Amino acid sequence: MSAVRIEGLAKAYGKHAILRGLDLAIKAGECFVLLGPSGCGKTVLMRLLAGFETPDNGRVVIGDVEVAANGVNAPPDRRGIGMVFQDYAVWPHMSVRDNVSYPLKLATVPADERERRTQQALDHVGLSGLEARMPSQLSGGQQQRVALARALVSKPALLLLDEPLNNLDANLREEMRFEIRELQQQLGITVIYVTHDQEIALALADRIGIMDEQGRLRQIGAPAELFDQPIDAYVYRFLGIANFVPMKKRGANWYFPDGVETWKGAPPNLPGEHLTLGCRPFDIVLSHDGQGLPGIIKRASFLGAQMDYLIEVGGVTLRAATDSRHALDQMQRFAEGTDCLVNFRSAQWFENAVPANQGEAHA
Numbered sequence: 600m601s602a603v604r605i606e607g608l609a610k611a612y613g614k615h616a617i618l619r620g621l622d623l624a625i626k627a628g629e630c631f632v633l634l635g636p637s638g639c640g641k642t643v644l645m646r647l648l649a650g651f652e653t654p655d656n657g658r659v660v661i662g663d664v665e666v667a668a669n670g671v672n673a674p675p676d677r678r679g680i681g682m683v684f685q686d687y688a689v690w691p692h693m694s695v696r697d698n699v700s701y702p703l704k705l706a707t708v709p710a711d712e713r714e715r716r717t718q719q720a721l722d723h724v725g726l727s728g729l730e731a732r733m734p735s736q737l738s739g740g741q742q743q744r745v746a747l748a749r750a751l752v753s754k755p756a757l758l759l760l761d762e763p764l765n766n767l768d769a770n771l772r773e774e775m776r777f778e779i780r781e782l783q784q785q786l787g788i789t790v791i792y793v794t795h796d797q798e799i800a801l802a803l804a805d806r807i808g809i810m811d812e813q814g815r816l817r818q819i820g821a822p823a824e825l826f827d828q829p830i831d832a833y834v835y836r837f838l839g840i841a842n843f844v845p846m847k848k849r850g851a852n853w854y855f856p857d858g859v860e861t862w863k864g865a866p867p868n869l870p871g872e873h874l875t876l877g878c879r880p881f882d883i884v885l886s887h888d889g890q891g892l893p894g895i896i897k898r899a900s901f902l903g904a905q906m907d908y909l910i911e912v913g914g915v916t917l918r919a920a921t922d923s924r925h926a927l928d929q930m931q932r933f934a935e936g937t938d939c940l941v942n943f944r945s946a947q948w949f950e951n952a953v954p955a956n957q958g959e960a961h962a
C-alpha cells in the first residue's frame with residue numbers, strides 16, 4: 600500500500616498555474632526527497648498534502664483515507680501528519696516541554712500519557728535534560744530539534760519536512776540530516792522532505808523526485824540511479840556541479856566548440872549532430888604529459904580537501920576538481936596560467952541544448 604497517493608493534482612493562483620496534474624505515489628516507510636529550484640511549487644505541494652490549501656483538481660490519499668478530492672478537503676489535524684516547515688517557528692513563550700506537548704494538549708490526551716510521549720519525543724531528538732529551557736536559551740540546532748519533536752509527538756505515519764535545516768550552519772545541517780535519516784528509519788515513518796540542496800537529497804533519500812520550473816516531476820528514482828542515469832541535462836545539473844559543452848558532429852568525429860579538438864571517448868548513443876556533453880569536475884583528469892586535449896589553467900584554488908580548477912580547453916571553460924592530497928603527493932598541482940593535458944574519466948551525452956558552460960559551473 601502506498602503511504603501517499605497523489606493523482607492529477609492541480610493548483611493555480613489566479614492565472615499562474617503551479618501544479619499541472621501531478622501524479623506521485625510514496626511508499627510506506629520511505630524517505631522521499633523532492634528536489635527542485637526555488638519557486639517551482641514544492642511548498643505549494645506540501646501545503647496541499649498538509650491540508651492548508653485546496654487543490655483545483657485531483658486527489659490526495661494518505662494511508663487509505665482520501666483527504667482531498669472533488670470538494671472534500673480534510674483539515675490538517677485530521678490527516679495524521681507531522682510537519683516542520685521552512686520557518687520552523689517554535690513558540691518563544693513556551694518551554695521546550697510545553698512546545699512539544701502542545702499538539703497532545705490540543706488533542707486532549709490525558710496528562711500522564713502526554714508527559715510520557717513528550718519525554719519520548721524529546722529523547723528521540725536528543726533533547727532530554729533541556730525540557731525546562733525556553734527557546735531563547737537554545738541554539739538554532741536545538742530549536743530545530745524542538746520543532747522536530749513537536750512534529751513527532753503525535754506519532755504521525757507521515758512526516759512532511761519542508762527545508763527544515765535552512766537556518767542551520769553547514770556543520771549542523773550535515774549532522775542533522777544524518778539524525779533525521781536515523782530517526783526516520785528507527786521509527787519507520789514515511790517522510791516527504793523538500794529541499795533544493797542536492798547533497799541533503801542524496802544523503803537522505805530512498806528516492807528523489809526532481810521537479811522543474813513548471814512544477815512537473817522530471818524524473819523519480821534512487822539517488823544512485825538519478826546520478827548515473829539522468830534522463831536529461833536538467834536532472835544532471837540538479838545533482839551536482841555540471842559542465843556542459845555543446846558538441847558538433849562532422850564526419851565520424853565529435854568536435855568541441857573551437858572546431859578543432861575532437862572527443863576521444865566513447866561516442867554518444869543518441870541520434871543527431873548537435874549534442875551536449877556533460878561532465879562533473881571529478882570526471883576531468885589533468886596531467887602534465889602523455890595523451891589528452893591541450894588546456895590552460897585559468898584559475899587554481901586550494902579548497903582544503905580538493906583543488907578546484909577552471910580550465911580552458913577546446914573553446915570552453917570547464918570546472919575540474921582533484922583530490923588535494925593526491926595533487927600534493929604526485930606533484931600533480933597546476934599553477935594558474937600553465938598548460939595541462941585534459942582527459943575525461945567519464946561523461947554523459949544529452950539531447951537537450953543547454954546554455955554553454957558558464958555561470959553555474961563556476962558557482
Ligand SMILES: Nc1ncnc2c1ncn2[C@@H]1O[C@H](COP(=O)(O)OP(=O)(O)OP(=O)(O)O)[C@@H](O)[C@H]1O
Pocket residue numbers: 612617635636637638639640641642643644795
Ligand atoms: N498563496 C499564494 N498566492 C499566490 N502565489 C503563490 C502563493 N503561494 C505560492 N505562490 C507562488 O507559487 C509558486 C511556487 O511557490 P512555492 O512556495 O511552492 O515554491 P518553492 O518550490 O517552495 O520555492 P522555495 O525553494 O524558494 O521555497 C511561486 O511562484 C509562488 O510565488
Ligand SMILES: [Mg+2]
Pocket residue numbers: 641642643685761
Ligand atoms: Mg518552499
